[in-house]
């Protein structure tokens with residue numbers, strides 16, 4: 191028996207607009223439950239929705255980078271279902287006239303570059319959240335703060351052939367959406383969510399069978415997505431060998447990923463579209479998306495990550511590996527370019543500094559580079575000081591730590607703490623003389639051919655000067671003085 195793994199993804203991207211999709215309530219994460227709810231998001235009788243223009247623009251921008259066609263005319267529909275966190279009893283969504291359709295994304299998967307088709311990307315509003323008491327009282331609460339949050343649901347063709355490709359595809363979407371500024375794509379806060387549809391195509395002799403499709407829900411990290419899909423491949427294979435159930439017989443089922451046990455658990459059989467009783471939303475007029483608007487939005491798009499990476503390699507002479515890391519977010523790539531502007535040294539130095547020192551402090555403080563307190567110009571000034579020999583590389587690190595802590599400029603810190611490098615020859619000669627006098631054994635060893643000893647002596651000079659001595663010069667003076 192041979193088989194293919196067949197995966198399609200539905201990715202929900204929370205659009206990062208200031209207000210919700212159809213009302214003026216703030217669109218932010220968390221907050222006191224039910225503190226951002228108005229008659230429109232709660233669906234009170236008589237409340238009238240009105241579409242957020244920014245949401246439409248974000249959807250078009252997203253559609254353009256997903257290589258989609260943008261509908262000239264699009265409309266909203268009601269998707270009817272009953273759920274406690276959806277007080278209206280319906281969700282405003284799009285059915286037959288999505289705003290974006292027929293796109294594709296190129297991904298780098300385990301079989302090289304592959305094209306993944308995108309069927310559609312449509313707008314819809316999010317539902318609220320159910321909260322369950324953890325004190326054993328068995329109570330449930332509903333928080334409607336998330337009700338009406340604008341989502342773009344991106345539906346792919348079932349073009350992925352492995353869990354790894356699915357992960358690469360969702361990662362690509364995440365990078366692009368964050369890059370063009372339509373979403374922060376924070377998976378922990380649910381601003382990027384993914385449901386994956388997976389089944390197997392089984393080949394036996396001349397015959398081909400399809401196993402029932404599982405829609406895997408509740409995956410909120412890339413690790414969980416990969417693990418859930420690998421689990422499903424095994425589970426579906428075993429189920430086929432035991433029961434030989436086909437897609438025609440069973441249809442589609444929903445299973446939730448259960449992190450603790452590392453398994454998926456059957457939730458329900460999937461509704462057909464007809465069960466949602468879709469009909470055009472009577473409170474909202476269809477929306478005309480003019481060619482002029484699409485052209486304007488297209489012109490306003492930033493250079494996309496793949497292109498930026500290549501440009502970094504050619505323009506700044508850094509490696510592709512570094513370029514990939516520096517373009518892991520738009521904020522970081524801008525930070526790098528801003529720091530390189532007006533810098534006379536090697537851009538490679540700035541790249542290294544960002545990827546080690548800046549990232550190190552960001553990880554430690556658990557912040558993104560956008561919140562990093564040192565501006566790009568601060569790095570440039572600091573590195574210019576090491577390039578000119580005014581401070582040593584070692585001192586630069588401690589100066590930088592203080593810059594990140596206090597926001598002070600490098601020059602200020604160096605002056606205030608008297609950290610400037612000692613490159614004055616006569617001063618250094620004096621210190622070297624003292625060190626030589628204080629370590630006769632090492633001097634003897636050196637003269638007897640243990641040339642490594644010089645490193646110890648340089649270290650002693652550095653120690654005496656609090657790391658401020660110019661190490662190159664110290665080495666030179668030592669060699670000179672140690673000559674028998």
Ligand SMILES: [Zn+2]
Nearest residue numbers: 213215228231
């Ligand atoms: Zn509202």
